[in-house]
Amino acid sequence: MTQPDFVAIDWGTSSFRLWVIGSGGKVLAQESGPFGMQTLSPVEYPAMLERLLSSLAINTNIPVIICGMAGARGGWIEAPYVTNTQPLHEVYESAVSLTSGRRRVWILPGVAQAQPANVMRGEETQILGFLKQTNSTDCVVCLPGTHSKWVRVANGRIKHFDTALTGEQFALLSQNSVLGAVCTGSDWDDAGFLAGLDRMRTQPAQFSTSLFEVRAGALLEDHNPGWSRAYLSGLLIGAELMATQSYWSDEITFLIGASELAQCYDQALTYLGGRVRRLNAETLTLAGLRAGFTALVQPAN
Amino acid sequence: MTQPDFVAIDWGTSSFRLWVIGSGGKVLAQESGPFGMQTLSPVEYPAMLERLLSSLAINTNIPVIICGMAGARGGWIEAPYVTNTQPLHEVYESAVSLTSGRRRVWILPGVAQAQPANVMRGEETQILGFLKQTNSTDCVVCLPGTHSKWVRVANGRIKHFDTALTGEQFALLSQNSVLGAVCTGSDWDDAGFLAGLDRMRTQPAQFSTSLFEVRAGALLEDHNPGWSRAYLSGLLIGAELMATQSYWSDEITFLIGASELAQCYDQALTYLGGRVRRLNAETLTLAGLRAGFTALVQPAN
Structure with a gap:
């Protein structure tokens, strides 16, 4: 396999999806499985990650960017919410950075809204991917699902979500x-x-x-x-x-x-x-995690 | 025990309540249990009833009036709905009459509404009890529960229910x-x-x-x-x-x-x-079943 740029993971409540990303955002390999916050205790995440990455022969110098419930309380490590009054790209600046098995890992936070109380984890990364792809700062996004989200983005901030x-x-x-x-x-x-x-x-x-x-x-x-x-x-x-x-x-x-x-x-x-x-949800998740790689890892290289 | 007038039963989805009623509506004995439409097949109702009544030493000449899901499709015997455009007391005239173990049994129907589609079984008996007790023909009734009912009665008919x-x-x-x-x-x-x-x-x-x-x-x-x-x-x-x-x-x-x-x-x-x-729900159920006894059985005695 070509030397990858980074590993992107959407690590949720009941499962994860992992992509090995090469230059230009090319997906070099991918993996998924039924292991998420419901089945993993916080201390089990590092070993699970290393097992996956070594089975894919990913060197320890390849960084990992994670979004989703892995950053919730009870997930791997809590990445405290940014608020929806902040510019949405501050999700990247507020990522929790850690070293796991000599590997650099970033866990992105979710977004919280005070009034009425609301939270998201994962959807913000898809929205960031959409803004990046379209170079836009204003939109209405609906993410149907078990818990559907409606999000209004204005001027690069989440103005309101339900x-x-x-x-x-x-x-x-x-x-x-x-x-x-x-x-x-x-x-x-x-x-x-x-x-x-x-x-x-x-x-x-x-x-x-x-x-x-x-x-x-x-x-x-x-x-x-x-x-x-x-x-x-x-x-x-x-x-x-x-x-x-x-x-x-x-x-x-x-x-x-x-x-x-x-x-x-x-x-x-x-x-x-x-x-x-x-x-397409997957395309946007990858675009959002790739933008995270650009914001967090590339400047340091 | 004094010779009872009749046996009243509210026979529901998951349980039944049975009262032995004497003169003046006095409750002489009562019984309840976790046996209803969910656990009984239609052919099991007669034996269940006779077992209960013989344990209470109720002679076979004592009639039984039943309301509730025992009259639903899949219950004991289907007592087809009266419609909400009929006077509500026609619930009694439309009761299904049968002989079970030499005993006279009446099963009261429920009420159906066409637009929007809605059905009740059991609540109509409580409402009939209320109308009888208060000698009224117009009221708004709410029956909170697993499936709450709201009922507007006008001129002795159910005008609308939700x-x-x-x-x-x-x-x-x-x-x-x-x-x-x-x-x-x-x-x-x-x-x-x-x-x-x-x-x-x-x-x-x-x-x-x-x-x-x-x-x-x-x-x-x-x-x-x-x-x-x-x-x-x-x-x-x-x-x-x-x-x-x-x-x-x-x-x-x-x-x-x-x-x-x-x-x-x-x-x-x-x-x-x-x-x-x-x-009080029980009081009204009994009043409704007693009015059924008066309408169905007493004229024939």
Whole structure:
């Protein structure tokens, strides 16, 4: 393998993804696994990292840049949040630097917002990658997922961000609640999804009293499980989009994330009158970590 | 034991409650157990009933009136819903009558609403009991619970009803979601509850983006688990009350239910400007089943 510039890692709650990056940002090798904050104690991170890097034959003089939950309390080492009132690139200046097995490692912090209280770890790196790639300082970004994030960036700072538990609520309600019995299987009926969106579009204040319609509709109107699952998803994504209307109503939403879920958000936003551009999450993570390498490591070389 | 008039049973999803009723509605004996629709197949109900009744030495000439999920599809025998456009007392006329072990048994149906789709089984009997007791035909009733019901009765008919999964969502989010780690224990801080209510009172459209504050607030503002649990409950009950404002804003809410939860609803409704009267659920269930006995059995004696 060509001598790499650095190793980039997105080290999360339940898993990690690692890329060996060469000159010009080329990915020379990659690795992933189910080891994250949930399964690793802080003292286990160094050995795990060295095992991975030696299996890939990465010399100890190659630095490592990490984003994600590895920097949370209970992760490898806590990298205290920067606040959203700081310029976002201060994420790099505030990285925690350490030596692990004679190797230089930087762990990037997340971003905290005081009012209302909110935190992110990992998404800020994708946003930094996006700003770097597009050379922009202002945008609206949506990162759909278990915990969806909506972020408004103005003048290179995160002006405001919100988190919605939409993905986690969908999993809990469709698998563990009374709605589960009518949401079985993996079928998906677009008509149900649009009906759920419409319910929230026309009566956004009725979210709390709309969920049970998933069950009652299946009993009284013979909706099949594919329709019911999609209706539940439409209600949840619809409620999120009505709550975040101030982000997307007047501006393009840059949608970052895994393809199937991002496709649902794309469809929903477009249906509700938003304008959407889709972006690849991995590309942006790598761009953000590469910008970290440039800011933190290259000046010292 | 004095010769009873009848046996009243509220036979639900996970349990049953049974009362032996004598003249004047006096409760001569009672029994309960963890056997309901979730654990019993349809053919097991008759033997279960006879075992209970013979252990209580109830003669086979004593009739039985049942409300609740025993009348659902998958329960003992399906008692098809009456619709909410019918006078509510037609629940009695539409009861399914059967002979089980030489005993007369009536199973009361639930009530279905077409638009939006909604169903109830059991609550209608408590409401019938309330109407009977107070000799009224118009009221607003709230039955807090795993699946809270809001019901407007006008002219002896259910004009409209709504269901909120508030209790089930609280259990799932506080025990099985990312919020669980900061909602541990059973402490309760009223200030957190009121803060959650206030969040929904002032920004009802933000429910979807408010849940994560439970976690972020604990991380950034050092809220203790009692505050966080109560805040989550305040958000969920607050969202339900904002969605059901048309029920309680101009009228007294008759609140039926278990004491601790009903106390939270009482506090929340009063805080938001509603007027509340508390009622005992068991008393009303018995009043509703006794009215069923009067309507169904006594004329034939």
